Amino acid sequence: MNEPRRRPPDAVTLSDLRKPRTFPAVSVLMPTERGAPGDRRDRVRLRNLLAEARRRLRQDARVAPDAADRVVRGLESAAGQVDLRHPEDGLVLFATPDGEHHAFMIDQPVDERVIVDTTFATRDLIAADARRPKYWVVTLSDQCARLWDGRDGELAEHDADGFPVGVPPAARPASADAPARRDRPQRGGTAEERHRRLAREVAHRLETVVAHDPRPVVVAGVTRHQAFFDEAAGPHLTIAGRIDGAHEHTPPARLAELARPVLHAYDDLREVAVLAELEAARGLHRYAAGLREVVPLVEAGRAEHLVVERGYYAPAVRTDGDVVPVDGPPGVLRGADVVDDLVDNLIEDTLEYGGEVTFVSDGFLVDHDRIAVVVRF
Numbered sequence: 001m002n003e004p005r006r007r008p009p010d011a012v013t014l015s016d017l018r019k020p021r022t023f024p025a026v027s028v029l030m031p032t033e034r035g036a037p038g039d040r041r042d043r044v045r046l047r048n049l050l051a052e053a054r055r056r057l058r059q060d061a062r063v064a065p066d067a068a069d070r071v072v073r074g075l076e077s078a079a080g081q082v083d084l085r086h087p088e089d090g091l092v093l094f095a096t097p098d099g100e101h102h103a104f105m106i107d108q109p110v111d112e113r114v115i116v117d118t119t120f121a122t123r124d125l126i127a128a129d130a131r132r133p134k135y136w137v138v139t140l141s142d143q144c145a146r147l148w149d150g151r152d153g154e155l156a157e158h159d160a161d162g163f164p165v166g167v168p169p170a171a172r173p174a175s176a177d178a179p180a181r182r183d184r185p186q187r188g189g190t191a192e193e194r195h196r197r198l199a200r201e202v203a204h205r206l207e208t209v210v211a212h213d214p215r216p217v218v219v220a221g222v223t224r225h226q227a228f229f230d231e232a233a234g235p236h237l238t239i240a241g242r243i244d245g246a247h248e249h250t251p252p253a254r255l256a257e258l259a260r261p262v263l264h265a266y267d268d269l270r271e272v273a274v275l276a277e278l279e280a281a282r283g284l285h286r287y288a289a290g291l292r293e294v295v296p297l298v299e300a301g302r303a304e305h306l307v308v309e310r311g312y313y314a315p316a317v318r319t320d321g322d323v324v325p326v327d328g329p330p331g332v333l334r335g336a337d338v339v340d341d342l343v344d345n346l347i348e349d350t351l352e353y354g355g356e357v358t359f360v361s362d363g364f365l366v367d368h369d370r371i372a373v374v375v376r377f
Helices: 011-017 040-059 065-080 123-131 178-183 189-212 223-232 252-283 291-299 342-352
Strands: 025-031 090-095 101-106 113-117 134-140 144-151 154-157 217-221 239-244 287-289 303-309 316-319 322-325 337-339 356-360 371-375
Touching: 011 123, 025 040, 025 065, 040 065, 040 113, 065 090, 065 101, 090 123, 101 123, 123 342, 123 356, 134 189, 134 223, 134 252, 144 189, 144 252, 154 252, 189 223, 217 223, 217 252, 223 239, 239 252, 252 287, 252 303, 252 356, 252 371, 287 291, 291 303, 291 322, 291 342, 291 371, 303 342, 342 356, 342 371
Parallel strands: 134 217, 217 239, 303 356
Antiparallel strands: 025 090, 025 113, 090 101, 134 144, 144 154, 287 371, 303 371, 316 322, 316 337
8 A cells, every 4th residue: 555665754744644543553663684684583573573463453352353354464564565675774564454554664773562552653753754864054155045955964956935045157147257256256345245135135035944944054155154144144043053165066965975064063962952951941840851740731732842762662551531651561451541652642742732852862861750841831
């Protein structure tokens, strides 16, 4: 039914995958051996996980036998779409009794799990999507500013929303001395004011782009153009870093290579900044930590920013409107309304209510009980 995807789904597909499904919606997650293509262990592990899913469904009193069979066939169909001779770091399979099934191979390790719920377990897809570098690069020069769409380590020129700004060299009338004039920046007040106007126009148009597709911005250009841009840029632009020098004619592949260390440094600072944000929210009484405090706030739609450790999973049981975390694998719990991974549900709820989710390294939230939230009110 669905072709396997070798990259995490886009935001629209992720939003659809987070929607409730007919019970039982089953998710199978499996780490794969990227460094050992065609490794027999992957095939054995997948076969065992499918057997575990079959066992879980047949032992669940809430699942009719024919529904269990349909889900298992869906998982087998999804698994059949995957070529384990060319693995990445993780495999994700979804299936429902309605015949829906999906297969994703992602470049992020996952924990081996079988999850039975009313939604698919999308947290690893969300985390993989969050880890994909998505950013804007703006290149500034005397005559023109270009915008580049950065994702998955590649750049493509964004030629909409008023970009490129100014007159690209190729569009100007050719003359014998044009290259010389282009290579020598003009001095004096007139040229400076023209550069300032160009910078203001670039910042204005970039703010419009970022309003629809928020991403950090990498600014590439010589010092004077960066200074003019800084004067014009408003608070709605998040500057991830800078690439110094003239890059009007730098090939996209080289520009992406130059942006990579800038983005890595930005991500490191962002993770540290999360702690400062949590402490500030604590001082403003807009903070909660630990599952028992976080759950009601997220489910009420109050989560502005949920922060969770990547490896934090929490099975739970719903009783009398309350959610109680439990120890041990959820597969052994019977006769109760079991939530296989409460953290996954919190991630999905936060996104559905328009909040932000940030994944941090395991152990990073040791003082926050592994999960924390900044609330809107």
